[in-house]
Amino acid sequence: MRISEVSARSGVPASTLRYYEAEGLLPAARAENGYREYEPTALDRLAFIAQAKHLDLPLSSVRELVDAWESEPCHSVRARYRPMMSERAAQVDDRIAALAALRGTLTTAIRRLDALPDREEPCDAGCTFLDRPRAAPPALPVVPEAPVAPSPAPLACSLGSGDVEARLAEWHDALSGSERRDVPDGLRMTLPLTHLARITALAAAEQECCAFYAFRIDLHGPTFDLTITAPPDAREMLDRLVPTSEDPR
Template sequence: MTSYRISQVAERCGLPATTLRFYEDQGLLAPRRTPSGYRLYGDETVERLKFIKAAKRVGLSLDDIREILPVWDHGGCPEVRDVLRPLIEARLADTDEHVGELRAFAAHLTRARQKLDAIAPGAGPCSSSCEFVDSEEPQLLQITDAPVGRPGPVEGGVRVACSLDGDGQAGRVEEWRRLLSETIDHVRLANGVRVSLPMHTAGRVAELAAAELQCCPFFEFSLQLGGERLHLEVRGPAEAAGLIEEYFVSP
């Protein structure tokens, strides 16, 4: 039987070693140990990690994956399909709900832009009588990874791990930094940060936040349109403070 050290498995699977240790803590992996305490993995671990990555790509939580793995270990494809299908149906329903929210928010932004475009060049000072200011209440869009009827992912003591590999995580940080280069201001919160951006960034912010939840479900995002700015709030457990600083505070 072929045996691999943790660094070798990490390289073969495109995952950081920290993620493998996290999966072990979560009961998804059970490596053997050498007499000196080093972790050893077999070919079956590589196959299991491929399955875990595939399940993460369709938005399944680690709790879902933990329940599926015994079926994957001992059953055939039909049995795995029967367990996976209702979970994916639930994710589809949740995604459809988010799509509806994003479309409504996009329509709200379009109306706001139309009101701004209608302001005459010689108009006086902006005040509460302005059609844009005195129109609709700000719309709030919450984006989380929690399926309907379940608690959100931001809770005390949540373990923090990103399922992206090293290159993928670096690329995601770069995407956020490009977007946040337009930051107007930011305020640090007790468990996160509030970033103000131009309104035209709303679509990209929502898209990137939804993508982020696929690999980092411990984040919680909210978008709010107020005045002429889009306000993005990012929150997470205490263990995510370093990631929030790295990802969302414009350098």
């Protein structure tokens, strides 16, 4: 089967099929004219990959499961699957707790916002304490000190080379099939809402090693927009983070 037929029968975009091939998940032979040719079993393999991705498993786990699915008995695949899903479920519980805390903060902020008086004057400092009670102003020091401007985040990743490649593979897998669009200082992608938890976790992890990235998520019903911005000097790193479309073969 040609890549167009596999894409039509599986519902998986051709760009994602090419990415799966590059990651060793979906091998393809090459015809004399250079076009990809797939075996009929590719559809079963894609169904298995889709199931693992629907459970929000990371790319490394999907690759391990696909290798086991192809060469090991069913009970062995099941034995590999169980701990992966348990670990992912624990991570989801952590996210739920964090989101519940955020929801409580938003509820408090909305209540305090509604309690602010209607005024024609500009906002004052009270408008900046929506998420917490306004604290009493600190006592002035005897000798005022000039504030120290925060240092800009270094334009370097703190991960080792092997970890960088693994992280890039995670991003490429999570963003596969989405179209990247240029925005001022960065890129924007539209993704299905089912990807939200994984994208949020990746963005949080990325902030720990590459603090110069800024992430923004805008919800739009069944989809959401992910916007990633970075300083001009980090544009090359941003382009590596977000995959681009490939040739049509």
